[in-house]
Structures are given as C-alpha cells and as structure tokens.
Amino acid sequence: MNFHFRLTRTITFFTLILLLTTTLLTACSSLFQRPNESIAFTETVENYPKAEVVFQVRLPAPLVEGEKLLLEILDDVTGVYFNPTRYEMAKQSDQDYFVRLPLIVNAKVKYRFLRQSSQTIYEHTTQNNMVRFRMLLVNGPLVIQDTVAAWSDQPYSGPVGRIRGHLSDLSTNLPISNMAIYSAGMQTISASDGSFILEGVPLWTQNVVIASLDGSYETFQQGAVISEEATTPISISLTKRPTTEVNFVVKVPEGFTTELPLRLANNLYSLGYAEAELSTGSSMIASNLPVFIKTASDEYSLTLTLPVGADLHYKFTFGDGFWNSELSSSGNFVTRDLIVSDTTKNIHKRIEALQSPNVGEIKFTVSVPANTPSNEQVSLQLNAFGWMEALPMQKTGENLWTYTLYSPTHLIGNIAYRICRNNQCDIALSDPSQDGSIAGTPTPQIVNLNLTKWQFMDMDSKPTSVDTNGGGLTPRGDFIAGFELTPHLSTSWKNSLNQGLEAIRGTGANWVIVSPTWSITHVNPPLLEPVPGTDLLSPDVQALALQISANQLNPVIFPLLSDSDVADQFWNNSKRDAGWWQTFYDRYHRFMIQNADLASSTNASALIIGDPNMNPAMSNGVLINGDPSYSPENADEHWSQLITDLRARYSGPIIGVISLPSQVSTLPGWLKDVDALYVLFSPSMVDSGDLSVQAMVNTFGIAMDSLVQPIAQQHSKPVIIGINYPSSSIALNGCMDINAKCLKYQTSQLADSTVDLDLQSRIYNAAVIASANRDWVKGFIARGFNPLVVIKDQGSSVFGKPASEVLWFWYHFILNKSS
The missing domain is CATH 2.60.40.10 (Immunoglobulins)
Structure with missing residues (x-):
C-alpha cells in the first residue's frame, strides 16, 4: 500500500513537470512565432450531390425574330434583381422551350422566365403582375413543366382556376399557419386555421411548392391540374423538423x-x-x-x-x-x-474579399444635431438604382456616427446618399441640403457631414401648458387610457418599436391597440390575404404583442384591410352580386378568425371588429361616393355569425366600431352582439370661441352628448372614445369618417397647412377632460401613434409632441398613478 502510494505520487510529480515543460515550450514557441503565422484554420467544404432538372415551358405566343428565351436563377439573398444567373433555353417548337441544369439536391430554387432582345421582358401572372419568382424543390432528377401566362407587353385574358387547401401537422393534426404556398409565379401564406387560397391560377398542370418561411417544416412539392373556374383541392400533413x-x-x-x-x-x-x-x-x-x-x-x-x-x-x-x-x-x-x-x-x-477591387473605401462620418433623441439609431440610405433600405451607422461619440462603405462600388457609378433616424428614411430625414452623391475612386475617401437639423424636429412650439381644470373630474381606476398604433409600421419596426412603447408606458396608459392587416389581392372573385412586406405576418404580430406586454401594457387587436385607397377601388370595381357577397364574407371570415386566434395566443385584452373600410359590407352600406353598396339583406346575420365564431376561438371582450360623424344613417344591427363600442370620433372644433381648452371642452362635450350618448343609451354598451387630430393648423376642422377616409382627407390638406403642435395639444387636453367627465364613457384612445420615430410634423401621431405630455398628466390623474 505504501509503495503504491509513493509510486502514484512519483508519477503525479513527473506528470506535473512534463505539463509545465510543455506549457513553457508552447509559450516560448508563440513568442518566437512570426507575426504572419497563425493557428491553422480549416475551411468547411460542402460537397452536395446534384441532380439534373429539365425545365420545360410553354409560351402564350411564339417569340419574334431576334428574341431569346432565358431561364433566370435568382439570388434571393443579394436581391432578386441584382445577381441572377441566366441560361438560354432551347427551342422544341414555336411555343415550347427547355433547358437542363444540374442543381443541388434538397435545395429550394427561385427562378423565372424572360424574353431578351434589345430589351428584357419579364413574365407576368394572369393578373398581369410581374412574376417575382417561381419556386422549385430539387428532390431528385426532375422534369418541371411550366406555362407563361403573360408578358408585360402581352397581357392575359383567358380562363383561370384556383387552388384551395389545408395544412396540418402530421404528429398533432393541428393546423399550420405562416406557410408559403407557391405556384405559377404566385404566392400566398396559410392562415391560422391552416387554410390557403391561390386565385387566378392558369390552366394546365402547375407545380405547387409548400415551404415553411423559417424552414421548420419539411417542404412539399406536387403537380396540380388546374381547370377552368374550378377549385383544385390540396390537403396535406407536414412533418415538423427537429x-x-x-x-x-x-x-x-x-x-x-x-x-x-x-x-x-x-x-x-x-x-x-x-x-x-x-x-x-x-x-x-x-x-x-x-x-x-x-x-x-x-x-x-x-x-x-x-x-x-x-x-x-x-x-x-x-x-x-x-x-x-x-x-x-x-x-x-x-x-x-x-x-x-x-x-x-x-x-x-x-471570406475572400470585402473591398471592391481597385476601388477605395468610402467612410461617412456624421455629426448629428444635439436634439437627436439619445435612444435613436442614425442610418445611412444609399441610392444606386433608387433609394434602398437604410444601413445602421455606428455611434463613435457624443452625437457622432460613422459607416464605411466597402462594396460593391466597382459595379456602380454615382451613389446618392442621405441620413435618417431609426431607419425611417421616408419620414425622418436630415436637412436635404446635406444630401449628396459620390463615386468610387482608386483611393479611399471620407465624407464628413455636419447636420444642423432634422426635418420636422425643430418646430417652434410653446412650452407645453396643461389646463388642469377638469371640471370636477375625479380619478377612475377602471378607466381605459391608451393609444392606437398606426397600422402602417415599416418593415424595420423590430429595432425601433421599443422606444415608442416605453414612451407610451411613461404616459401611464394601459392599452395599446395594434392593427394586423391583410391586403386585397383579387377583386372578382374577391380575395384577402397577407402580403409579406405590406402586412405583418402572424409571427410579427405575436412579437409585437409580446413587446407590448413586456412594457406592462395590454395589447388589443383591431384588424384592418391594408389600404383604404385600394379598398375604395375594390368596392367600386367589384361585381357585388349574390355569389360575390358570399365569397367575400367567407374570405373575410378567414381574416377575422386568424385575428381571433392571435388575440387568444397573445392574451389580448380585447378584439375590435368593424373596420371602417368594411362599411360597404354592412347593412345599408354605402360606397365612398355615397352610393349604396347593395349589401345583402342578411348582412347583419353574416356579422352576427362571425361574432359567434370569433367567441368560439377568443374568450375576451369583443368591441364594435362606430365612426362618427358618419354619412350612414342607420347603425348595423350586429352591434347588439358586442360587449362595448369603440367610437372613432373627431368632430369639428371650429365653433370653440376663443379656442381655449375650456371652450373646446364645451364644444367636444356637446358633440359627444348629441352624437355619441344616444347610441350608448340605445345599445346599453360601454363606450371608448378614439380621437385622431393632426398637429396642424387645420386640426379644428375634424373630419367625417367615410369608409376609413378621415386620415386621407386630412393628408390631402396637410400640404397647405402649417405645423401647430400647441393646437393639437389643446384639442387633446379638451377631449380627454370631456370624455373622462362622462360616466358612460369608459375609455379614451389617442389614435395614429407612430412608435418608431419622433416626428414633429402635421401628422396625427402624438409621439414626442406636446399632446403626449398632456396625456401623461391626465392619464396619471385619471388612473390615480404616481409619476
């Protein structure tokens, strides 16, 4: 035992000596290592198998002399227009062409067809929209048969069909939402119930690819036979990937x-x-x-x-x-x-290279005004072929930002540039006198910009004055105090949203209304669907609601059609016969069911129904010009059934919308089925005497008592008031909401108006006092809030304006909150 112990100690001792020696030798070796030597770095090499894919395509008409037909494989990461690979196709007959390509097995390939001679002509869909791409899954050797429906110079006019289907999880049998369905150069997204619709699909056999936007489900591919005015059903179960x-x-x-x-x-x-x-x-x-x-x-x-x-x-x-x-x-x-x-x-x-060959870097250094909000991002926007998405700059000091451009300056001539805030380059730009352009040169260049002001950030305004005379107003702990976000959040919202939500939380508010949208993409027959880039997809709405909740605020869902201008054209151009109305209600039902599911999954405090864009689909509905929409006699039954179906999926309160003043003489009967009324109310304040807050309290109160209170009494429902006045010299005009056009009418007049932040703050001061002083009013909402950036323009968003400080005072008082 003793011998064994000594032997172990001896071995351990020599092991320690050996380890120390090795460490010292390694250290010495590194000391004497030449500076350009480094530890070996072995690149990962992927050798994926490839399969031959034969692309066959039929054209709507023969090519003209001198034209070639090309297959374009697209680079969706660089941008579908920027780095395509083109292959000339071989002629089989006057209208049939083919090409063979080796492609990586299990890859998803985006492609499209084009004609080329002295100009490039891209293929179009049956709705005469340019095909952005087609989708292909390379799951082995394939023969893909496509048809080109139309070209930009050869519009489509012929029969079509549709694809309608349902997606479910193979293991759970639950519906799968947010899956992309591609066919014939068109795309749609599955709804929360797993359903999808592709309308206007050309006849013949079309390749259908169903893929997860985040790759979480296995990709499905199958040919579908499309017949005239017929529905081709697809119902499949997909496997979720580990x-x-x-x-x-x-x-x-x-x-x-x-x-x-x-x-x-x-x-x-x-x-x-x-x-x-x-x-x-x-x-x-x-x-x-x-x-x-x-x-x-x-x-x-x-x-x-x-x-x-x-x-x-x-x-x-x-x-x-x-x-x-x-x-x-x-x-x-x-x-x-x-x-x-x-x-x-x-x-x-x-990485082989980052710097453009034979062209030096361009370094932008920017000094921004001292009034730049400290929590904002400064962005650089570049224009090579048109203004592209903004690039976030790096902060290097107090009010100092920089960005170095390395590439692809060798592929571009002059590059225009401008600076904006929080990536919101459409509304939050610097003084245009600082915009410029530059071209690459063989040597590095530096662009120094000293910004003296931002657009719509230096508006003169008096110090915010709050009229605290509430006329006997006392705190109401159950009062709803909130903001309705603008439905048109830019695609860069994720990195800018939180500062707006923090500002809302700071006012003491308790509700934030968000408006998921779907777009109108087809008129006859009608089709509503989410369009990426225009509408927030369901994961985005869930992330948005999560951020609202994280700021200790209550999310509320208010679904809207995406664009009121498009909606007007839609209603004016639609058939609106019995079959059309039935299809429309069915497809609007999908949209609302998705939002009921979103309200449930996000634990929303309420679901709001009654988008003003939908006025033509109400009983006694009217078009934007005042003509009757000829909605069905049983329109109220459709809406009541919709509310019943929404309650089956969402257990919270459902609130109905009323727009006042209104050109509609009678209110829809389905309002009896909701739990509360959200009244969109921006009456004229012109008759307010000396325009003091107290004079406006009186004017707003009279309008409420004459227009809103009778409706509240008729329906015995709690009322929430939502107002939307611009910070403009025309704010006193208010507006009549006609099919969601209130804001549009204001916008058309804003160019001839001046910014008036003080007038807006006085109107909001009066409106909140008048509302909270009436016990039949249970809440007050400031509408049109843009949480992404502070802009002191003529718009209605109160973010960073004196009106938000007014609401800070009254929300804290009414809800009895300490500052």
Missing part, C-alpha cells in the same frame, strides 16, 4: 479592420429575410439580421439553432445582402448554400 445547433466561425481577409458588426444575410424569415420586395429590390434590412460576436482581430462567431433539412442560402456582410457583402477575389457577389443536417455542428468559412 433542430440542431450550428456554430459559424468566419475569418475576414488578412489586415481587414472595421468598426461595423458582421451580420449573416440569409433566406430565413425568422433570421431577418423579408420574404418580400423592399425598397428598390432590397431583400432584407440590415438591422434585422443576426450579428456575429468578434472573437479575434480577424475572426467572428455566431451560433444558431436551425431546422434539420432546412436549405439555408447565406452570405457574410458588414451591411445587408447587397451593400458591404462578401465578394469573390474577382469582385463577384458570393452566396453560399447549407443543407442543414443533424451532423452539421461547426461551419468554418473564410
């Missing part, structure tokens, strides 16, 4: 240094891909992309959880998919492919 953790390790070129973060541009919606055509063909917004961690001077790392089997198209970038993205040594765009497997754990990649 996930695996993948670590990306990236080496940048030797000697390359930058202040910018490295991002992963990719084709997954959950990782920042827009699944839509954004500004000038952009496919993503830089600030939405995953960011790498810098682990060494030339090395970056990022770990992601990805579905096994997902087809990831990606590239490394210090901007977005186009600007500052990686290049080949010859200056071409680089896009990579990864078919995720359960053995995929570590991906090691080396």
Whole structure:
C-alpha cells in the first residue's frame, strides 16, 4: 500500500513537470512565432450531390425574330434583381422551350422566365403582375413543366382556376399557419386555421411548392391540374423538423479592420429575410439580421439553432445582402448554400474579399444635431438604382456616427446618399441640403457631414401648458387610457418599436391597440390575404404583442384591410352580386378568425371588429361616393355569425366600431352582439370661441352628448372614445369618417397647412377632460401613434409632441398613478 502510494505520487510529480515543460515550450514557441503565422484554420467544404432538372415551358405566343428565351436563377439573398444567373433555353417548337441544369439536391430554387432582345421582358401572372419568382424543390432528377401566362407587353385574358387547401401537422393534426404556398409565379401564406387560397391560377398542370418561411417544416412539392373556374383541392400533413445547433466561425481577409458588426444575410424569415420586395429590390434590412460576436482581430462567431433539412442560402456582410457583402477575389457577389443536417455542428468559412477591387473605401462620418433623441439609431440610405433600405451607422461619440462603405462600388457609378433616424428614411430625414452623391475612386475617401437639423424636429412650439381644470373630474381606476398604433409600421419596426412603447408606458396608459392587416389581392372573385412586406405576418404580430406586454401594457387587436385607397377601388370595381357577397364574407371570415386566434395566443385584452373600410359590407352600406353598396339583406346575420365564431376561438371582450360623424344613417344591427363600442370620433372644433381648452371642452362635450350618448343609451354598451387630430393648423376642422377616409382627407390638406403642435395639444387636453367627465364613457384612445420615430410634423401621431405630455398628466390623474 505504501509503495503504491509513493509510486502514484512519483508519477503525479513527473506528470506535473512534463505539463509545465510543455506549457513553457508552447509559450516560448508563440513568442518566437512570426507575426504572419497563425493557428491553422480549416475551411468547411460542402460537397452536395446534384441532380439534373429539365425545365420545360410553354409560351402564350411564339417569340419574334431576334428574341431569346432565358431561364433566370435568382439570388434571393443579394436581391432578386441584382445577381441572377441566366441560361438560354432551347427551342422544341414555336411555343415550347427547355433547358437542363444540374442543381443541388434538397435545395429550394427561385427562378423565372424572360424574353431578351434589345430589351428584357419579364413574365407576368394572369393578373398581369410581374412574376417575382417561381419556386422549385430539387428532390431528385426532375422534369418541371411550366406555362407563361403573360408578358408585360402581352397581357392575359383567358380562363383561370384556383387552388384551395389545408395544412396540418402530421404528429398533432393541428393546423399550420405562416406557410408559403407557391405556384405559377404566385404566392400566398396559410392562415391560422391552416387554410390557403391561390386565385387566378392558369390552366394546365402547375407545380405547387409548400415551404415553411423559417424552414421548420419539411417542404412539399406536387403537380396540380388546374381547370377552368374550378377549385383544385390540396390537403396535406407536414412533418415538423427537429433542430440542431450550428456554430459559424468566419475569418475576414488578412489586415481587414472595421468598426461595423458582421451580420449573416440569409433566406430565413425568422433570421431577418423579408420574404418580400423592399425598397428598390432590397431583400432584407440590415438591422434585422443576426450579428456575429468578434472573437479575434480577424475572426467572428455566431451560433444558431436551425431546422434539420432546412436549405439555408447565406452570405457574410458588414451591411445587408447587397451593400458591404462578401465578394469573390474577382469582385463577384458570393452566396453560399447549407443543407442543414443533424451532423452539421461547426461551419468554418473564410471570406475572400470585402473591398471592391481597385476601388477605395468610402467612410461617412456624421455629426448629428444635439436634439437627436439619445435612444435613436442614425442610418445611412444609399441610392444606386433608387433609394434602398437604410444601413445602421455606428455611434463613435457624443452625437457622432460613422459607416464605411466597402462594396460593391466597382459595379456602380454615382451613389446618392442621405441620413435618417431609426431607419425611417421616408419620414425622418436630415436637412436635404446635406444630401449628396459620390463615386468610387482608386483611393479611399471620407465624407464628413455636419447636420444642423432634422426635418420636422425643430418646430417652434410653446412650452407645453396643461389646463388642469377638469371640471370636477375625479380619478377612475377602471378607466381605459391608451393609444392606437398606426397600422402602417415599416418593415424595420423590430429595432425601433421599443422606444415608442416605453414612451407610451411613461404616459401611464394601459392599452395599446395594434392593427394586423391583410391586403386585397383579387377583386372578382374577391380575395384577402397577407402580403409579406405590406402586412405583418402572424409571427410579427405575436412579437409585437409580446413587446407590448413586456412594457406592462395590454395589447388589443383591431384588424384592418391594408389600404383604404385600394379598398375604395375594390368596392367600386367589384361585381357585388349574390355569389360575390358570399365569397367575400367567407374570405373575410378567414381574416377575422386568424385575428381571433392571435388575440387568444397573445392574451389580448380585447378584439375590435368593424373596420371602417368594411362599411360597404354592412347593412345599408354605402360606397365612398355615397352610393349604396347593395349589401345583402342578411348582412347583419353574416356579422352576427362571425361574432359567434370569433367567441368560439377568443374568450375576451369583443368591441364594435362606430365612426362618427358618419354619412350612414342607420347603425348595423350586429352591434347588439358586442360587449362595448369603440367610437372613432373627431368632430369639428371650429365653433370653440376663443379656442381655449375650456371652450373646446364645451364644444367636444356637446358633440359627444348629441352624437355619441344616444347610441350608448340605445345599445346599453360601454363606450371608448378614439380621437385622431393632426398637429396642424387645420386640426379644428375634424373630419367625417367615410369608409376609413378621415386620415386621407386630412393628408390631402396637410400640404397647405402649417405645423401647430400647441393646437393639437389643446384639442387633446379638451377631449380627454370631456370624455373622462362622462360616466358612460369608459375609455379614451389617442389614435395614429407612430412608435418608431419622433416626428414633429402635421401628422396625427402624438409621439414626442406636446399632446403626449398632456396625456401623461391626465392619464396619471385619471388612473390615480404616481409619476
């Protein structure tokens, strides 16, 4: 035993000596290592099998002499217009062409057809919209048969059919929402009940691909026979993919240094891909992309959880998919492919180049005004072919920001530039006198900008004065005090939203109304569906509601049609016969059921029904010009049944909308079935005498008592008042809401008006006092709130304006909250 113990100690002693010696030798070796030596970095190499795909296409008419037919394989990460690969197709007959291509097995390929001679002519759908792309799953050797329905110079006029289907999870049998369905160059998204509809599909056999936007389900592909005016059904169950953790390790070129973060541009919606055509063909917004961690001077790392089997198209970038993205040594765009497997754990990649060949970098340094909100992001917007999506700059000091442009300046001539706030370059720009343009040169360049002001941020206004004379108003702990967000949030909302929600929370409010939208994409027959890039998809609405809840506010869902101008054209051009109305109610029902499911899953405090755009579909409905819409006699029955179906999926209160003043003489009968009334109420305040707050309290109160109170008494329902006055010299005019056109009428007059922040604050001061002083009014909502950026313009958003300070005082008082 003793011998064994001594032997063990002896072995341990020599082991320690050996370890110390090895460590010292390693350290010494590193000391004498030449500076350009580094630890070996082995790149991951993917050798994916390929299969031959034969593309066959039938044209609507023969090509003219001198034309070629091309197949275009699209790069959805760089942008579908920016880096295509084109293949000339061989002629089989006057209207039939083909080409054979080897493609990666299990890859999803986006493609389209075009004619080329002295100009390029892209294929169009039966609705005469340009085909953005077709989709193909390469699940082995394939023969794909397509038909081109139309060209831009050969519009379609012929018979069509439709595809209607349902998707469910193979294991749980539950419906699958937010799946993309592609066929014949068209796309739609499945609803919360798993249903989908593709309207206007050309006849013949069409390839149908069903794919998850985030790769979480296996992709389905099948041919579907389309017959004239017939519905082709597709009902399938899909397998949910398991996930695996993948670590990306990236080496940048030797000697390359930058202040910018490295991002992963990719084709997954959950990782920042827009699944839509954004500004000038952009496919993503830089600030939405995953960011790498810098682990060494030339090395970056990022770990992601990805579905096994997902087809990831990606590239490394210090901007977005186009600007500052990686290049080949010859200056071409680089896009990579990864078919995720359960053995995929570590991906090691080396970037060949980031700097445009033979062109120096362009460094933008910007000094911003002192009144720039400290929690805002400053962004650079570039114009190569049109204004593209904004790029977030890096803050380098107090009011100092920078961004270095490396590529692809060798492919572009002059580049126009401008600066904006929070990526909101459509409304939050700097002084246009600082805009400029620049072209790449062989040597580096520096653009120094000293911004003296932002547009709509230096409006002179008096210090906010709150009239605290509430006329005997006492605190009401059960009062609803809130804001309704503008329904038109930009696609960059995720990184800018929270500052607006923090401002709302700071006012003491308790409700935030959000408005998920669907777009009108077809008139006869009618079709409503979510359009990525225009409408927030269900994961976006859930994320938005989650952020609202995280700010200790209560989300409320108020579904709307996407665009009131489009809605007007829709109603004017629709058949509106008995069959049309039945189809319309069925498809609007899908939209509302989705929102009931969203209200349930987000634990929303209420669901609001009665979008003013839907006035023509109410009993005694009217069009925008005042003509009758000839809605069915049983319109109220449709709405009452809808409310019954909504209650089956959402257990919270359902609130009905009334717009006042209104050109509609009678209110819909279905209001008897709701729990409360949300009255959109912005009456004229012109007859307010000296325009003092107290004079306006009287004017607003008289309007409420004459227009709103009789309705409250008739229906014995609690009333919530929602107002929407601009910070403009025309604010006193108010408006008559005609099919959701109140704001549009205001906007058409704003160009001839001046900003008047004080007038807006006095109107809101009066309106909240008059509302809260009436016990039959249970809540007050400020509508049109844009949470993404402070703009002191003529618009109705009160974010950062004196009216929000007025509401801060009264919301705290009414709800008896301490500051």
